[in-house]
Amino acid sequence: MNEYLVPLTSACTLVTLNYVAMKVRSKMLTDSFEQLLAPLLTGLACIIMMLVPLPEPLGLIDLRSLPIFMAGLRYGMPIALLSTVLPTGFSLISHENHAWFNIAQDLLAPALISSLFHNKEYRNGFLDIPIRHGLQICTYVFLLRLLIHALFVSGLSSHYVGDQLFMLAIMSGTFITLIIMVNDESQSWRLQRQMELQANQDSLTKLPNLRSFKPIANHALAKRQMSIMMIDLDNFKQYNDLFGHLAGDQLLRDISHVLRQHIHEKDYLARYGGEEFILLSSETDPTLLSLYAQRLCFMTAQSFQSNSESVLTPITISIGITTAELPQAELTQMIFEADQALYESKRQGKNRFTHYKKLPVLDQKMNA
Incomplete structure:
Protein backbone atom coordinates (compact mmCIF):
# COMPACT_ATOMS: atom_id res chain seq x y z
CA MET A 1 0.00 0.00 0.00
CA ASN A 200 -4.50 56.48 -13.30
CA GLN A 201 -7.64 57.04 -15.35
CA ASP A 202 -10.19 59.80 -15.20
CA SER A 203 -13.49 58.12 -14.37
CA LEU A 204 -15.61 60.54 -16.42
CA THR A 205 -13.76 60.82 -19.72
CA LYS A 206 -11.72 57.58 -19.49
CA LEU A 207 -8.64 59.61 -20.40
CA PRO A 208 -5.45 59.31 -18.35
CA ASN A 209 -5.49 61.63 -15.36
CA LEU A 210 -2.82 64.09 -14.24
CA ARG A 211 -1.31 61.49 -11.89
CA SER A 212 -0.44 59.19 -14.80
CA PHE A 213 0.44 62.08 -17.13
CA LYS A 214 3.25 63.50 -14.98
CA PRO A 215 5.68 60.53 -14.93
CA ILE A 216 5.20 59.94 -18.66
CA ALA A 217 5.77 63.62 -19.44
CA ASN A 218 8.81 63.85 -17.15
CA HIS A 219 10.32 60.75 -18.76
CA ALA A 220 9.79 62.18 -22.26
CA LEU A 221 11.13 65.62 -21.34
CA ALA A 222 14.29 64.06 -19.89
CA LYS A 223 15.11 62.63 -23.31
CA ARG A 224 14.12 65.27 -25.84
CA GLN A 225 12.38 68.55 -26.53
CA MET A 226 8.61 68.32 -26.25
CA SER A 227 5.63 70.67 -26.37
CA ILE A 228 2.73 71.06 -23.95
CA MET A 229 -0.75 72.25 -24.89
CA MET A 230 -3.21 73.31 -22.22
CA ILE A 231 -6.72 72.95 -23.67
CA ASP A 232 -9.74 74.53 -21.99
CA LEU A 233 -13.41 74.16 -22.89
CA ASP A 234 -14.90 77.62 -23.46
CA ASN A 235 -18.12 78.76 -21.76
CA PHE A 236 -18.39 75.57 -19.73
CA LYS A 237 -19.89 77.26 -16.66
CA GLN A 238 -22.65 78.84 -18.72
CA TYR A 239 -23.33 75.50 -20.39
CA ASN A 240 -23.66 73.83 -16.99
CA ASP A 241 -25.95 76.59 -15.74
CA LEU A 242 -28.21 76.31 -18.78
CA PHE A 243 -28.39 72.54 -19.27
CA GLY A 244 -27.35 71.04 -15.94
CA HIS A 245 -24.36 69.10 -14.68
CA LEU A 246 -25.35 65.81 -16.34
CA ALA A 247 -25.31 67.51 -19.74
CA GLY A 248 -22.00 69.12 -18.77
CA ASP A 249 -20.51 65.73 -17.93
CA GLN A 250 -21.65 64.37 -21.27
CA LEU A 251 -20.12 67.36 -23.03
CA LEU A 252 -16.76 66.64 -21.37
CA ARG A 253 -16.97 63.05 -22.56
CA ASP A 254 -17.80 64.22 -26.09
CA ILE A 255 -14.97 66.77 -26.11
CA SER A 256 -12.47 64.16 -24.94
CA HIS A 257 -13.65 61.86 -27.75
CA VAL A 258 -13.16 64.59 -30.38
CA LEU A 259 -9.69 65.44 -29.09
CA ARG A 260 -8.66 61.78 -29.01
CA GLN A 261 -9.70 61.41 -32.63
CA HIS A 262 -7.64 64.37 -33.88
CA ILE A 263 -4.41 64.36 -31.88
CA HIS A 264 -1.27 62.88 -33.40
CA GLU A 265 -0.83 59.17 -32.94
CA LYS A 266 2.23 59.44 -30.68
CA ASP A 267 0.93 62.30 -28.55
CA TYR A 268 -0.44 61.83 -25.04
CA LEU A 269 -3.70 63.43 -23.95
CA ALA A 270 -4.91 63.58 -20.34
CA ARG A 271 -7.59 65.33 -18.34
CA TYR A 272 -5.97 68.05 -16.26
CA GLY A 273 -9.02 68.77 -14.14
CA GLY A 274 -12.43 70.42 -14.46
CA GLU A 275 -12.88 71.39 -18.12
CA GLU A 276 -9.13 71.46 -18.84
CA PHE A 277 -7.08 68.93 -20.80
CA ILE A 278 -3.32 68.68 -21.23
CA LEU A 279 -1.52 67.37 -24.30
CA LEU A 280 2.10 66.22 -24.53
CA SER A 281 3.28 66.49 -28.12
CA SER A 282 6.51 65.51 -29.83
CA GLU A 283 5.97 68.35 -32.34
CA THR A 284 8.24 71.34 -31.61
CA ASP A 285 8.15 73.38 -34.82
CA PRO A 286 6.14 76.58 -34.07
CA THR A 287 4.42 76.67 -37.46
CA LEU A 288 3.40 73.01 -37.35
CA LEU A 289 2.25 73.41 -33.75
CA SER A 290 0.08 76.34 -34.84
CA LEU A 291 -1.49 74.27 -37.61
CA TYR A 292 -1.99 71.43 -35.13
CA ALA A 293 -3.73 73.67 -32.58
CA GLN A 294 -5.73 75.36 -35.30
CA ARG A 295 -7.04 71.98 -36.48
CA LEU A 296 -8.03 70.98 -32.92
CA CYS A 297 -9.94 74.24 -32.47
CA PHE A 298 -11.63 73.93 -35.84
CA MET A 299 -12.60 70.26 -35.48
CA THR A 300 -14.01 70.86 -32.00
CA ALA A 301 -16.14 73.80 -33.12
CA GLN A 302 -17.29 71.93 -36.23
CA SER A 303 -18.21 68.79 -34.28
CA PHE A 304 -20.75 70.71 -32.19
CA GLN A 305 -21.87 73.27 -34.78
CA SER A 306 -25.13 71.45 -35.52
CA ASN A 307 -26.20 71.37 -31.84
CA SER A 308 -29.09 73.72 -31.15
CA GLU A 309 -27.55 74.29 -27.73
CA SER A 310 -24.40 75.75 -29.23
CA VAL A 311 -26.36 78.77 -30.51
CA LEU A 312 -26.74 79.87 -26.90
CA THR A 313 -23.34 78.68 -25.71
CA PRO A 314 -20.88 78.09 -28.57
CA ILE A 315 -18.87 74.92 -27.87
CA THR A 316 -15.26 75.75 -28.60
CA ILE A 317 -11.83 75.33 -27.02
CA SER A 318 -8.95 77.64 -26.24
CA ILE A 319 -5.35 76.44 -26.29
CA GLY A 320 -2.08 77.59 -24.74
CA ILE A 321 1.16 76.21 -26.18
CA THR A 322 4.70 76.07 -24.89
CA THR A 323 7.78 74.22 -26.15
CA ALA A 324 10.83 73.14 -24.19
CA GLU A 325 13.87 75.07 -25.36
CA LEU A 326 16.21 72.26 -24.31
CA PRO A 327 15.88 68.63 -23.23
CA GLN A 328 15.36 67.98 -19.50
CA ALA A 329 12.96 70.91 -19.14
CA GLU A 330 10.91 71.19 -15.96
CA LEU A 331 7.36 69.96 -16.44
CA THR A 332 6.02 72.33 -13.76
CA GLN A 333 7.50 75.32 -15.56
CA MET A 334 6.11 74.18 -18.91
CA ILE A 335 2.62 73.76 -17.45
CA PHE A 336 2.87 77.27 -16.01
CA GLU A 337 3.89 78.68 -19.40
CA ALA A 338 1.12 76.83 -21.25
CA ASP A 339 -1.36 78.11 -18.64
CA GLN A 340 -0.24 81.68 -19.22
CA ALA A 341 -0.66 81.24 -22.97
CA LEU A 342 -4.11 79.73 -22.39
CA TYR A 343 -5.17 82.73 -20.30
CA GLU A 344 -4.08 84.97 -23.15
CA SER A 345 -6.25 82.98 -25.57
CA LYS A 346 -9.19 83.45 -23.22
CA ARG A 347 -8.49 87.19 -22.84
CA GLN A 348 -8.38 87.70 -26.59
CA GLY A 349 -11.82 86.19 -27.13
CA LYS A 350 -11.57 82.37 -26.84
CA ASN A 351 -11.74 79.77 -29.64
CA ARG A 352 -8.11 80.38 -30.48
CA PHE A 353 -4.57 79.31 -29.61
CA THR A 354 -1.61 81.25 -28.26
CA HIS A 355 2.06 80.40 -28.02
CA TYR A 356 3.86 81.29 -24.83
CA LYS A 357 6.48 82.99 -26.99
CA LYS A 358 3.88 84.64 -29.15
CA LEU A 359 3.80 84.58 -32.94
CA PRO A 360 1.28 87.36 -33.65
CA VAL A 361 0.67 86.38 -37.28
CA LEU A 362 -0.41 82.88 -36.32
CA ASP A 363 -2.31 83.66 -33.10
CA GLN A 364 -5.53 84.39 -34.90
CA LYS A 365 -9.17 83.99 -34.00
CA MET A 366 -10.51 80.70 -35.32
CA ASN A 367 -14.03 81.74 -36.21
CA ALA A 368 -12.86 84.58 -38.43
Whole structure:
Protein backbone atom coordinates (compact mmCIF):
# COMPACT_ATOMS: atom_id res chain seq x y z
CA MET A 1 0.00 0.00 0.00
CA ASN A 2 2.94 2.33 0.64
CA GLU A 3 3.70 2.31 -3.08
CA TYR A 4 0.58 4.38 -3.69
CA LEU A 5 1.87 7.13 -1.41
CA VAL A 6 4.85 7.81 -3.68
CA PRO A 7 2.86 9.55 -6.45
CA LEU A 8 1.00 11.55 -3.81
CA THR A 9 4.32 12.77 -2.41
CA SER A 10 5.51 13.65 -5.92
CA ALA A 11 2.28 15.51 -6.58
CA CYS A 12 2.70 17.60 -3.41
CA THR A 13 6.29 18.36 -4.43
CA LEU A 14 5.12 19.52 -7.84
CA VAL A 15 2.46 21.80 -6.35
CA THR A 16 5.14 23.37 -4.16
CA LEU A 17 7.44 23.85 -7.15
CA ASN A 18 4.61 25.48 -9.09
CA TYR A 19 4.01 27.92 -6.23
CA VAL A 20 7.72 28.84 -6.15
CA ALA A 21 7.79 29.25 -9.94
CA MET A 22 4.80 31.60 -9.86
CA LYS A 23 6.45 33.75 -7.20
CA VAL A 24 9.68 33.88 -9.18
CA ARG A 25 7.70 34.89 -12.26
CA SER A 26 5.79 37.63 -10.46
CA LYS A 27 8.89 39.09 -8.77
CA MET A 28 11.58 38.72 -11.40
CA LEU A 29 10.18 37.83 -14.75
CA THR A 30 9.83 40.28 -17.60
CA ASP A 31 8.52 39.54 -21.07
CA SER A 32 12.02 39.58 -22.54
CA PHE A 33 13.17 36.76 -20.23
CA GLU A 34 10.00 34.67 -20.21
CA GLN A 35 10.94 32.79 -23.37
CA LEU A 36 13.96 31.38 -21.53
CA LEU A 37 12.85 31.28 -17.91
CA ALA A 38 9.56 29.42 -18.49
CA PRO A 39 11.13 26.38 -20.24
CA LEU A 40 14.05 26.44 -17.80
CA LEU A 41 11.80 26.23 -14.72
CA THR A 42 9.56 23.66 -16.42
CA GLY A 43 12.53 21.51 -17.38
CA LEU A 44 13.94 21.64 -13.84
CA ALA A 45 10.56 20.60 -12.43
CA CYS A 46 10.52 17.63 -14.83
CA ILE A 47 13.98 16.56 -13.67
CA ILE A 48 12.93 16.75 -10.02
CA MET A 49 9.98 14.48 -10.85
CA MET A 50 12.37 12.10 -12.62
CA LEU A 51 14.45 11.83 -9.46
CA VAL A 52 11.49 10.22 -7.66
CA PRO A 53 10.61 7.12 -9.75
CA LEU A 54 7.23 5.53 -9.15
CA PRO A 55 6.84 1.85 -8.17
CA GLU A 56 6.91 -0.52 -11.12
CA PRO A 57 3.38 -1.87 -10.57
CA LEU A 58 1.91 1.52 -11.35
CA GLY A 59 3.22 1.27 -14.88
CA LEU A 60 4.57 4.81 -14.99
CA ILE A 61 8.08 6.02 -14.49
CA ASP A 62 7.25 9.34 -12.75
CA LEU A 63 5.18 12.52 -13.03
CA ARG A 64 7.53 14.29 -15.45
CA SER A 65 4.64 14.92 -17.86
CA LEU A 66 2.74 17.28 -15.57
CA PRO A 67 5.08 20.32 -15.86
CA ILE A 68 5.01 19.82 -19.64
CA PHE A 69 1.20 19.84 -19.54
CA MET A 70 1.23 23.30 -17.98
CA ALA A 71 3.90 24.62 -20.34
CA GLY A 72 1.97 23.49 -23.42
CA LEU A 73 -1.40 24.71 -22.14
CA ARG A 74 -0.20 28.11 -20.98
CA TYR A 75 2.64 28.94 -23.36
CA GLY A 76 2.01 26.88 -26.49
CA MET A 77 4.00 24.39 -28.50
CA PRO A 78 7.35 26.24 -28.91
CA ILE A 79 7.81 26.70 -25.14
CA ALA A 80 6.48 23.19 -24.40
CA LEU A 81 8.93 21.56 -26.79
CA LEU A 82 11.77 23.72 -25.50
CA SER A 83 10.84 22.61 -21.98
CA THR A 84 11.57 19.00 -22.94
CA VAL A 85 15.23 19.72 -23.71
CA LEU A 86 16.56 19.57 -20.13
CA PRO A 87 14.68 16.40 -19.08
CA THR A 88 15.58 14.74 -22.38
CA GLY A 89 19.25 15.47 -21.79
CA PHE A 90 18.98 14.24 -18.20
CA SER A 91 17.31 11.00 -19.35
CA LEU A 92 20.06 10.30 -21.86
CA ILE A 93 22.94 11.23 -19.54
CA SER A 94 21.58 9.09 -16.71
CA HIS A 95 21.26 6.10 -19.10
CA GLU A 96 17.60 5.60 -18.25
CA ASN A 97 16.08 2.33 -19.45
CA HIS A 98 14.10 2.76 -22.68
CA ALA A 99 15.14 6.40 -22.72
CA TRP A 100 13.88 7.31 -26.19
CA PHE A 101 10.58 5.52 -25.62
CA ASN A 102 10.06 7.42 -22.35
CA ILE A 103 11.05 10.72 -23.96
CA ALA A 104 8.50 10.24 -26.74
CA GLN A 105 5.70 9.03 -24.44
CA ASP A 106 6.20 11.20 -21.35
CA LEU A 107 7.69 14.41 -22.77
CA LEU A 108 7.08 14.95 -26.48
CA ALA A 109 3.55 13.53 -26.65
CA PRO A 110 2.33 15.56 -23.63
CA ALA A 111 3.92 18.68 -25.12
CA LEU A 112 2.06 18.21 -28.40
CA ILE A 113 -1.27 17.23 -26.83
CA SER A 114 -1.37 20.06 -24.28
CA SER A 115 -0.39 22.61 -26.94
CA LEU A 116 -3.61 21.84 -28.81
CA PHE A 117 -5.53 23.53 -25.97
CA HIS A 118 -3.30 26.61 -25.79
CA ASN A 119 -4.79 30.10 -25.93
CA LYS A 120 -2.51 33.15 -25.99
CA GLU A 121 -4.74 34.82 -23.38
CA TYR A 122 -3.74 32.10 -20.87
CA ARG A 123 -0.14 33.25 -21.08
CA ASN A 124 -0.71 36.91 -20.27
CA GLY A 125 -3.27 36.18 -17.56
CA PHE A 126 -6.21 37.93 -19.21
CA LEU A 127 -8.18 34.67 -19.39
CA ASP A 128 -8.54 31.86 -16.86
CA ILE A 129 -7.57 28.35 -17.95
CA PRO A 130 -10.68 26.11 -18.03
CA ILE A 131 -10.54 23.09 -15.71
CA ARG A 132 -11.99 20.95 -18.50
CA HIS A 133 -8.81 21.47 -20.54
CA GLY A 134 -6.81 19.88 -17.75
CA LEU A 135 -9.17 16.90 -17.60
CA GLN A 136 -9.10 16.51 -21.38
CA ILE A 137 -5.30 16.56 -21.57
CA CYS A 138 -4.92 14.00 -18.80
CA THR A 139 -7.55 11.77 -20.41
CA TYR A 140 -5.93 11.90 -23.85
CA VAL A 141 -2.51 11.08 -22.42
CA PHE A 142 -4.07 8.24 -20.37
CA LEU A 143 -5.70 6.74 -23.49
CA LEU A 144 -2.48 7.15 -25.45
CA ARG A 145 -0.55 5.20 -22.82
CA LEU A 146 -3.16 2.42 -22.79
CA LEU A 147 -2.93 2.20 -26.57
CA ILE A 148 0.88 2.10 -26.57
CA HIS A 149 0.92 -0.57 -23.85
CA ALA A 150 -1.64 -2.69 -25.70
CA LEU A 151 0.18 -2.45 -29.03
CA PHE A 152 3.84 -2.56 -28.05
CA VAL A 153 4.11 -4.11 -24.58
CA SER A 154 1.87 -6.94 -23.45
CA GLY A 155 -1.79 -6.12 -23.99
CA LEU A 156 -4.08 -4.80 -21.29
CA SER A 157 -4.77 -6.54 -17.99
CA SER A 158 -7.39 -5.45 -15.46
CA HIS A 159 -4.63 -4.87 -12.90
CA TYR A 160 -2.72 -2.60 -15.29
CA VAL A 161 -5.85 -0.65 -16.23
CA GLY A 162 -6.72 -0.22 -12.53
CA ASP A 163 -3.27 1.14 -11.75
CA GLN A 164 -3.50 3.47 -14.73
CA LEU A 165 -6.87 4.76 -13.53
CA PHE A 166 -5.31 5.47 -10.14
CA MET A 167 -2.53 7.40 -11.84
CA LEU A 168 -5.08 9.22 -14.00
CA ALA A 169 -6.79 10.39 -10.81
CA ILE A 170 -3.45 11.52 -9.31
CA MET A 171 -2.42 13.35 -12.47
CA SER A 172 -5.83 14.96 -12.98
CA GLY A 173 -6.07 16.10 -9.38
CA THR A 174 -2.56 17.53 -9.42
CA PHE A 175 -3.00 19.22 -12.78
CA ILE A 176 -6.30 20.77 -11.73
CA THR A 177 -4.60 22.08 -8.58
CA LEU A 178 -1.87 23.67 -10.71
CA ILE A 179 -4.48 25.26 -12.99
CA ILE A 180 -6.40 26.66 -10.00
CA MET A 181 -3.18 28.13 -8.60
CA VAL A 182 -2.33 29.77 -11.92
CA ASN A 183 -5.89 31.11 -12.30
CA ASP A 184 -5.80 32.58 -8.78
CA GLU A 185 -2.52 34.30 -9.60
CA SER A 186 -4.00 35.65 -12.85
CA GLN A 187 -7.11 36.93 -11.08
CA SER A 188 -4.96 38.73 -8.52
CA TRP A 189 -2.91 40.26 -11.33
CA ARG A 190 -6.04 41.39 -13.18
CA LEU A 191 -7.48 42.93 -10.01
CA GLN A 192 -4.23 44.80 -9.36
CA ARG A 193 -4.12 45.98 -12.96
CA GLN A 194 -7.73 47.17 -12.74
CA MET A 195 -7.00 49.09 -9.55
CA GLU A 196 -3.92 50.69 -11.12
CA LEU A 197 -5.95 51.62 -14.18
CA GLN A 198 -8.66 53.18 -12.05
CA ALA A 199 -6.04 55.13 -10.09
CA ASN A 200 -4.50 56.48 -13.30
CA GLN A 201 -7.64 57.04 -15.35
CA ASP A 202 -10.19 59.80 -15.20
CA SER A 203 -13.49 58.12 -14.37
CA LEU A 204 -15.61 60.54 -16.42
CA THR A 205 -13.76 60.82 -19.72
CA LYS A 206 -11.72 57.58 -19.49
CA LEU A 207 -8.64 59.61 -20.40
CA PRO A 208 -5.45 59.31 -18.35
CA ASN A 209 -5.49 61.63 -15.36
CA LEU A 210 -2.82 64.09 -14.24
CA ARG A 211 -1.31 61.49 -11.89
CA SER A 212 -0.44 59.19 -14.80
CA PHE A 213 0.44 62.08 -17.13
CA LYS A 214 3.25 63.50 -14.98
CA PRO A 215 5.68 60.53 -14.93
CA ILE A 216 5.20 59.94 -18.66
CA ALA A 217 5.77 63.62 -19.44
CA ASN A 218 8.81 63.85 -17.15
CA HIS A 219 10.32 60.75 -18.76
CA ALA A 220 9.79 62.18 -22.26
CA LEU A 221 11.13 65.62 -21.34
CA ALA A 222 14.29 64.06 -19.89
CA LYS A 223 15.11 62.63 -23.31
CA ARG A 224 14.12 65.27 -25.84
CA GLN A 225 12.38 68.55 -26.53
CA MET A 226 8.61 68.32 -26.25
CA SER A 227 5.63 70.67 -26.37
CA ILE A 228 2.73 71.06 -23.95
CA MET A 229 -0.75 72.25 -24.89
CA MET A 230 -3.21 73.31 -22.22
CA ILE A 231 -6.72 72.95 -23.67
CA ASP A 232 -9.74 74.53 -21.99
CA LEU A 233 -13.41 74.16 -22.89
CA ASP A 234 -14.90 77.62 -23.46
CA ASN A 235 -18.12 78.76 -21.76
CA PHE A 236 -18.39 75.57 -19.73
CA LYS A 237 -19.89 77.26 -16.66
CA GLN A 238 -22.65 78.84 -18.72
CA TYR A 239 -23.33 75.50 -20.39
CA ASN A 240 -23.66 73.83 -16.99
CA ASP A 241 -25.95 76.59 -15.74
CA LEU A 242 -28.21 76.31 -18.78
CA PHE A 243 -28.39 72.54 -19.27
CA GLY A 244 -27.35 71.04 -15.94
CA HIS A 245 -24.36 69.10 -14.68
CA LEU A 246 -25.35 65.81 -16.34
CA ALA A 247 -25.31 67.51 -19.74
CA GLY A 248 -22.00 69.12 -18.77
CA ASP A 249 -20.51 65.73 -17.93
CA GLN A 250 -21.65 64.37 -21.27
CA LEU A 251 -20.12 67.36 -23.03
CA LEU A 252 -16.76 66.64 -21.37
CA ARG A 253 -16.97 63.05 -22.56
CA ASP A 254 -17.80 64.22 -26.09
CA ILE A 255 -14.97 66.77 -26.11
CA SER A 256 -12.47 64.16 -24.94
CA HIS A 257 -13.65 61.86 -27.75
CA VAL A 258 -13.16 64.59 -30.38
CA LEU A 259 -9.69 65.44 -29.09
CA ARG A 260 -8.66 61.78 -29.01
CA GLN A 261 -9.70 61.41 -32.63
CA HIS A 262 -7.64 64.37 -33.88
CA ILE A 263 -4.41 64.36 -31.88
CA HIS A 264 -1.27 62.88 -33.40
CA GLU A 265 -0.83 59.17 -32.94
CA LYS A 266 2.23 59.44 -30.68
CA ASP A 267 0.93 62.30 -28.55
CA TYR A 268 -0.44 61.83 -25.04
CA LEU A 269 -3.70 63.43 -23.95
CA ALA A 270 -4.91 63.58 -20.34
CA ARG A 271 -7.59 65.33 -18.34
CA TYR A 272 -5.97 68.05 -16.26
CA GLY A 273 -9.02 68.77 -14.14
CA GLY A 274 -12.43 70.42 -14.46
CA GLU A 275 -12.88 71.39 -18.12
CA GLU A 276 -9.13 71.46 -18.84
CA PHE A 277 -7.08 68.93 -20.80
CA ILE A 278 -3.32 68.68 -21.23
CA LEU A 279 -1.52 67.37 -24.30
CA LEU A 280 2.10 66.22 -24.53
CA SER A 281 3.28 66.49 -28.12
CA SER A 282 6.51 65.51 -29.83
CA GLU A 283 5.97 68.35 -32.34
CA THR A 284 8.24 71.34 -31.61
CA ASP A 285 8.15 73.38 -34.82
CA PRO A 286 6.14 76.58 -34.07
CA THR A 287 4.42 76.67 -37.46
CA LEU A 288 3.40 73.01 -37.35
CA LEU A 289 2.25 73.41 -33.75
CA SER A 290 0.08 76.34 -34.84
CA LEU A 291 -1.49 74.27 -37.61
CA TYR A 292 -1.99 71.43 -35.13
CA ALA A 293 -3.73 73.67 -32.58
CA GLN A 294 -5.73 75.36 -35.30
CA ARG A 295 -7.04 71.98 -36.48
CA LEU A 296 -8.03 70.98 -32.92
CA CYS A 297 -9.94 74.24 -32.47
CA PHE A 298 -11.63 73.93 -35.84
CA MET A 299 -12.60 70.26 -35.48
CA THR A 300 -14.01 70.86 -32.00
CA ALA A 301 -16.14 73.80 -33.12
CA GLN A 302 -17.29 71.93 -36.23
CA SER A 303 -18.21 68.79 -34.28
CA PHE A 304 -20.75 70.71 -32.19
CA GLN A 305 -21.87 73.27 -34.78
CA SER A 306 -25.13 71.45 -35.52
CA ASN A 307 -26.20 71.37 -31.84
CA SER A 308 -29.09 73.72 -31.15
CA GLU A 309 -27.55 74.29 -27.73
CA SER A 310 -24.40 75.75 -29.23
CA VAL A 311 -26.36 78.77 -30.51
CA LEU A 312 -26.74 79.87 -26.90
CA THR A 313 -23.34 78.68 -25.71
CA PRO A 314 -20.88 78.09 -28.57
CA ILE A 315 -18.87 74.92 -27.87
CA THR A 316 -15.26 75.75 -28.60
CA ILE A 317 -11.83 75.33 -27.02
CA SER A 318 -8.95 77.64 -26.24
CA ILE A 319 -5.35 76.44 -26.29
CA GLY A 320 -2.08 77.59 -24.74
CA ILE A 321 1.16 76.21 -26.18
CA THR A 322 4.70 76.07 -24.89
CA THR A 323 7.78 74.22 -26.15
CA ALA A 324 10.83 73.14 -24.19
CA GLU A 325 13.87 75.07 -25.36
CA LEU A 326 16.21 72.26 -24.31
CA PRO A 327 15.88 68.63 -23.23
CA GLN A 328 15.36 67.98 -19.50
CA ALA A 329 12.96 70.91 -19.14
CA GLU A 330 10.91 71.19 -15.96
CA LEU A 331 7.36 69.96 -16.44
CA THR A 332 6.02 72.33 -13.76
CA GLN A 333 7.50 75.32 -15.56
CA MET A 334 6.11 74.18 -18.91
CA ILE A 335 2.62 73.76 -17.45
CA PHE A 336 2.87 77.27 -16.01
CA GLU A 337 3.89 78.68 -19.40
CA ALA A 338 1.12 76.83 -21.25
CA ASP A 339 -1.36 78.11 -18.64
CA GLN A 340 -0.24 81.68 -19.22
CA ALA A 341 -0.66 81.24 -22.97
CA LEU A 342 -4.11 79.73 -22.39
CA TYR A 343 -5.17 82.73 -20.30
CA GLU A 344 -4.08 84.97 -23.15
CA SER A 345 -6.25 82.98 -25.57
CA LYS A 346 -9.19 83.45 -23.22
CA ARG A 347 -8.49 87.19 -22.84
CA GLN A 348 -8.38 87.70 -26.59
CA GLY A 349 -11.82 86.19 -27.13
CA LYS A 350 -11.57 82.37 -26.84
CA ASN A 351 -11.74 79.77 -29.64
CA ARG A 352 -8.11 80.38 -30.48
CA PHE A 353 -4.57 79.31 -29.61
CA THR A 354 -1.61 81.25 -28.26
CA HIS A 355 2.06 80.40 -28.02
CA TYR A 356 3.86 81.29 -24.83
CA LYS A 357 6.48 82.99 -26.99
CA LYS A 358 3.88 84.64 -29.15
CA LEU A 359 3.80 84.58 -32.94
CA PRO A 360 1.28 87.36 -33.65
CA VAL A 361 0.67 86.38 -37.28
CA LEU A 362 -0.41 82.88 -36.32
CA ASP A 363 -2.31 83.66 -33.10
CA GLN A 364 -5.53 84.39 -34.90
CA LYS A 365 -9.17 83.99 -34.00
CA MET A 366 -10.51 80.70 -35.32
CA ASN A 367 -14.03 81.74 -36.21
CA ALA A 368 -12.86 84.58 -38.43
